[in-house]
Amino acid sequence: MANMLIVHGGAPTAVINASLYGAVKEAKKHGCIDKIYAAIGGSGAVIRQQFLDMKTVDEQRLELLPFTPASAIGTSRDHLEPEDYQAIARVIEKNDIKYVFFNGGNGSMDACGKVYSACRELGVDVQVVGIPKTIDNDIAVTDHAPGFGSAARYIAATVSEVSQDVRALPIHVSVVEAMGRNAGWIAAASALARSGNGDGPDLIYLPERPFIEEEFLADVKALVEKKGGVVVVASEGLTGPDGKPIVEPIFQVGRATYYGDVSAHLANLVIKKLGVKARSEKPGICGRASIAFQSSVDREEAILAGAEAVKAAVEGETGVMIGFERLPGAEYAVRPIRIPIQQVMLTERTMPDEFINRRGNDVTEAFVEWCRPLIGEPLRTFVTFKNDL
Known part of the structure; x- marks a missing residue:
């Protein structure tokens, strides 16, 4: 023995x-x-x-x-x-x-x-x-890793509830920040919040695509004019076309990176450049180990x-x-x-191209179909009468 x-x-x-x-x-x-x-x-x-x-x-x-x-x-x-x-x-x-x-x-x-x-x-x-x-679901070779399904369920359920709030009082843009340094799997999973009733997330930004501020503001402006309230999900690891984080990291040593507040940065952009009310939400580790x-x-x-x-x-x-x-x-x-x-040693698996839309502000249906089984039971179904008139 x-x-x-x-x-x-x-x-x-x-x-x-x-x-x-x-x-x-x-x-x-x-x-x-x-x-x-x-x-x-x-x-x-x-x-x-x-x-x-x-x-x-x-x-x-x-x-x-x-x-x-x-x-x-x-x-x-x-x-x-x-x-x-x-x-x-x-x-x-x-x-x-x-x-x-x-x-x-x-x-x-x-x-x-x-x-x-x-x-x-x-x-x-x-x-x-x-x-x-x-x-983060960024381990190579395996279809997915334990831990991701629960984190995906958390972000999807949270964004679903935020979307109900924004739809009820559509006067601001809500930016939800998702964990994920270089891989956008968690942010992408927020797409499962959509019920088909016009609720969010309206925009999803992943680190696999360069974040272009002008396009972001144009997307938000168009949605505000159409819906009033908008829900944006953004990964903490967003980088610009130059490859640099859109918010300078607060601290970085080796693989350990403490990112700046991306959601607050994006909300501030909306307020300052569009003149629209905006709020930032950062669940952070609340969703990392939520039972x-x-x-x-x-x-x-x-x-x-x-x-x-x-x-x-x-x-x-x-x-x-x-x-x-x-x-x-x-x-x-x-x-x-x-x-x-x-x-698999230190080989990072990022979102493949077929899971990201062409403009880089959303995911594809292929991703939703791939991800849906991993979160377990269906999310709660909510009712709205705002579409009945």
């Missing part, structure tokens, strides 16, 4: 604990696994050997995991140097750990690959498997990803990440696949 270790990395989500749950439940089925260690506090906790054996946790508490927001074991954005990966490999060997799982986004998959390489270099016999997690808007599909797939990672490791797979392949057919279905970790 040998031990296993699971590590959470990067920003939390609404379903990262569901993947932890899936991994723990699956590990308990295998007699070759003794202790089920969880690193309490992310990758740095591995070096400090801050481990909790999940087998000692009461079953009733474990059952709360799929419905608990963020990370129950803690996560981190620890910057690891080459010597740190060597240290992690030695800790793995010292604690008789045979199976290692990194549950996180691009940075965590990079760490997963580097731990895998460090163990090979030192001759440490271990199976290393990645479990994808990101609200209230957790997608049931996202939750079940996160559990599946955790379980499949353990299965892969026990079967002798190493240096891979669990991903999803969408199956053809009218009904939504996926199957788990095993992707070589080198194919």
Whole structure:
């Protein structure tokens, strides 16, 4: 018998604990696994050997995991140097750990690959498997990643409610800012808020297309004249034709970027240049790990990803990440696949051209059809009598 270790990395989500749950439940089925260690506090906790054996946790508490927001074991954005990966490999060997799982986004998959390489270099016999997690949906190769479906549901539901507000009192432009540095998947998902009753979002701006201020103002002006109230969704990572952020980042070190307030900037443009009332809304991390808007599909797939990672490791797979392949057919279905970790390490997946309209201020129906199954149950249906006259 040998031990296993699971590590959470990067920003939390609404379903990262569901993947932890899936991994723990699956590990308990295998007699070759003794202790089920969880690193309490992310990758740095591995070096400090801050481990909790999940087998000692009461079953009733474990059952709360799929419905608990963020990370129950803690996560981190620890910057690891080459010597740190060597240290992690030695800790793995010292604690008789045979199976290692990194549950996180691009940075965590990079760490997963580097731990895998460090163990090979030192001759440490271990199976290393990645479990994808990101609200941004920017992990390569896999159809989508656990965490995105819930974030998509949150932004769609929130924009749906904002749109009802603006339709009821159509006197201003509401600009909602969505998370997503270089990939516009979350902002794009706001399109699912549309009911066909003329509600918003009216405009969606993604970082995959250069933001052109003149076109934005022209679009807003035309919509204000037509509707009175307008709902705009903008990604936090918008850049101009010169490739520079439209609002200078407040702080930036390496991959860590703290963006300026894009929604406030756009609202101010509308006020100053069009003379129209405007408001900015920035849900921010409210939607990152919201259990209230957790997608049931996202939750079940996160559990599946955790379980499949353990299965892969026990079967002798190493240096891979669990991903999803969408199956053809009218009904939504996926199957788990095993992707070589080198194919996903720090490779950012952005919105493809076929999901973005030609003018760059909206998404296509192809994207809506692709995204709709991921948010789970249909959003609430609202009624309006403003179109009855």
